[in-house]
Amino acid sequence: MKNKTKKVGKHTIKFDNPPKIISTYSIVGPKEGQGPLKTYFDEILSDDTCGKDSFEKAESDMMHTAIKSAIERVKLKEENIDYLFAGDLLNQITSSTFAARQLNIPFFGLYGACSTMAESLSIAAMFIDGDFATNVVASTSSHFSSSERQFRFPLEYGCQRCGTCQWTVTGSGAMVLSKEGNFPGITYVTTGVVKDYGVKDVNNMGAAMAPAAVDTIYRHFQDTGRKPDYYDVIATGDLGRVGKEITSKLLNEYGCDIRANYVDCGDIIFDEKVQKTDAGGSGCGCSAVVMAGYFYKKLMRKEITTMLLISTGALMSTTSSLQGESIPGIAHAVAIEFKDDYSPLKK
Amino acid sequence: MKNKTKKVGKHTIKFDNPPKIISTYSIVGPKEGQGPLKTYFDEILSDDTCGKDSFEKAESDMMHTAIKSAIERVKLKEENIDYLFAGDLLNQITSSTFAARQLNIPFFGLYGACSTMAESLSIAAMFIDGDFATNVVASTSSHFSSSERQFRFPLEYGCQRCGTCQWTVTGSGAMVLSKEGNFPGITYVTTGVVKDYGVKDVNNMGAAMAPAAVDTIYRHFQDTGRKPDYYDVIATGDLGRVGKEITSKLLNEYGCDIRANYVDCGDIIFDEKVQKTDAGGSGCGCSAVVMAGYFYKKLMRKEITTMLLISTGALMSTTSSLQGESIPGIAHAVAIEFKDDYSPLKK
Known part of the structure; x- marks a missing residue:
C-alpha cells in the first residue's frame, strides 16, 4: 500500500469505480432562457431578481433552489447528503455561504473563479470514491448583474462593451454524486x-x-x-x-x-x-x-x-x-x- | 462495500491510518513576532510589506515562502507535491492564487474565511487517506493591512476600535501531509x-x-x-x-x-x-x-x-x-x- 495512489501521470486521478452523477438541476435567467439551449434547462426565471431586493440575494436564492431541487429530484433529503461543495464569483463566495446557511449539510466552500464547477465535481468525486461519503452535492452559480457591479461597474452606468467581452451567465447548476446507480x-x-x-x-x-x-x-x-x-x-x-x-x-x-x-x-x-x-x-x-x-x-x-x-x-x-x-x-x-x-x- | 463510508456519526470521518503532518512552516509579522508565542514561529518579518509595493502582494509573498519552506524543510521538491489546498480572506483569494502561480503544483482554491486552515487540512487528509495523493500541502494566510482596507477602512483613516474588535493576524502557515512517517x-x-x-x-x-x-x-x-x-x-x-x-x-x-x-x-x-x-x-x-x-x-x-x-x-x-x-x-x-x-x- 505504501505510497500507492490512484494517480495516472502527474495530474490525473483514475476512478476504477466511477462516482455517478445521479441527479442535476439547472436554473437560468431570462436571457439564457431565450438562447439556443433553452429547451435543456430545468427552470427559466422570468425575473432575474427572484423577487429579492438585491441581485446578490437573487443569486444565492438561485443556488439554493438548484441544490434543493437536485436533491429532491431523486427523492433524497438534506439529511442524506454528506457534504456540499459550492462556490461562486462574489467576494467571500456569499452566494454559496448564504445558500448553505439554509441547508443543514456539512459545507466546504471553494473558490476557483469560473473553474469552480469542475473543481467541485473533482473533489466531490474523490470524497465518494475515497469512501468518505455516500451522497454529495456540487454546485456553483453566477449572476450577470451581481458580477457586473462587483468586477466592472453597476449596470446603470451603461458602460460600453468590446468584442472580446463576455457576458456573465445568470444561472446555477447543482449535481448530486453518489456511489451507485445506472448514471453517467x-x-x-x-x-x-x-x-x-x-x-x-x-x-x-x-x-x-x-x-x-x-x-x-x-x-x-x-x-x-x-x-x-x-x-x-x-x-x-x-x-x-x-x-x-x-x-x-x-x-x-x-x-x-x-x-x-x-x-x-x-x-x-x-x-x-x-x-x-x-x-x-x-x-x-x-x-x-x-x-x-x-x-x-x-x-x-x-x-x-x-x-x-x-x-x-x-x-x-x-x-x-x-x-x-x-x-x-x-x-x-x-x-x-x-x-x-x-x-x-x-x- | 456498498454505501460503506469512513464516517462515524453524521459529520465526522475517522482515519484508521491517520495522514501525517510531516512538516510545517509559520511566518508572522512584526507585531505577532513580539507576542507571547514569538519563540515558536519559524520566521518573523521585520517589514510587513516583504519589500513589495502593496500589502496584498506582501501577503501572497508570505504564503509562497511558507509553502516553499515547509516543502524544503523535509527535503521534498515542488514536483513531489500532488496537490496544494489554499485559501485566504482577500476577494477572489488572490493571496493564494498568486502564490500558486509561482508553483507548478495542481491547485484547489478554498474559501472558508478564517475556518480555511481546518478546511484545507480536512480535505488534504481525505486526499491522502483516499489514495489520491502521496504528499499534499495545506496553507492559508492573512494580513492585517490588506484585511483592514478590504473589510473596514484603509489604515490611514485611523478608525476607532471597540472592545469586541479583533486584530487580523499578519502571517501564513503551511503544512505538508503525507501517508507515512513518525509524525503527528x-x-x-x-x-x-x-x-x-x-x-x-x-x-x-x-x-x-x-x-x-x-x-x-x-x-x-x-x-x-x-x-x-x-x-x-x-x-x-x-x-x-x-x-x-x-x-x-x-x-x-x-x-x-x-x-x-x-x-x-x-x-x-x-x-x-x-x-x-x-x-x-x-x-x-x-x-x-x-x-x-x-x-x-x-x-x-x-x-x-x-x-x-x-x-x-x-x-x-x-x-x-x-x-x-x-x-x-x-x-x-x-x-x-x-x-x-x-x-x-x-x-
Missing part, C-alpha cells in the same frame, strides 16, 4: 496548475484563461493515453469564442487536434447575433448550467456517451488588476462517461 | 454546517462565529464518543476572548464542559495589554501560524499528544453586511494526535 460516471479528473502568460486585459478573459485550458487538456491526454477522438464532446467552460480559438490553435501546435469535437459552453449558451453577448457567456454558472442542463440530458439520452468538461477560471480580483497584476488562469478537467459497462476502464 | 497524524475530521444566529455587528466576529464553533465541537464529541478531557488541548481558531467566553458557556449549558483544556488561538497569539489588540487575533493566518508554529512544535516535543483544532470562519462580505444581512459562521474541527501506536484508534 466520473472516470478521470485532471487538476490544473495556475498559469499566467501576462495577459492584463480584463475585457479579454478568454485569452487570459486559454493557456491554463491548453495545459490541462494536454496533460489529460498525456496522463490518460487517450486521444481527442475518444470523446464525443470536449467542452471548455467559458473561454468564449476568442479563448476557444486560441486554445484549439495552441493545442494543435502541440500536436493535439481537438477541433472535430470541441465546443465551449460560453460559446453555445448564447447566440451572439440574437443575445448580443459579444465573445459569449462566462461565469461560474456557465459551465454549471450547460453541464447540468444540456450535456447531462444528452448523456442520459445516450446521444453522447463520453465527454471531457474543462471549466476554466480567471483568478484575478479588482484589487490585483488595479495594482497592475496580470490575470492568472486555471482549468480543471473532469471526464464524464455513460457506458453500460465502463469497459474502457476495465482493460 | 490527523485522526478525525468533523465538518461544520453554516450557522447564523442573527448577529450583524461586524465588530464582533467572535459572537457571530461562536454558534458554529459550539455546533461543531458538540457534534465532534457526539460522533466520536470522546469526552473533552480526552484532548490535552482544545483550540478554537480565532474566536477571540469574547467568542471564546460565549462558546465555553454555551457548550457547558449543553453538558459539554471544555473549560479545563480550552484555548483560543486568537486569544493566545497576542498579549492584549502589550499588543493592544482588544479581543484578540483573527484571520485565516491566526489558527494557521498558531497550529503550524506553536502547537506543532509542542506535539513534536510530546509536550502534548492529543489536540482538537477548530478553525472558525465568519462568512459575510462587505456587500452582504451593507445589504443588512447577518453574519453566518462555520467551524471545522481536526483531531491531531501524536502517539507511538495510535492505540485509542485500534480498540
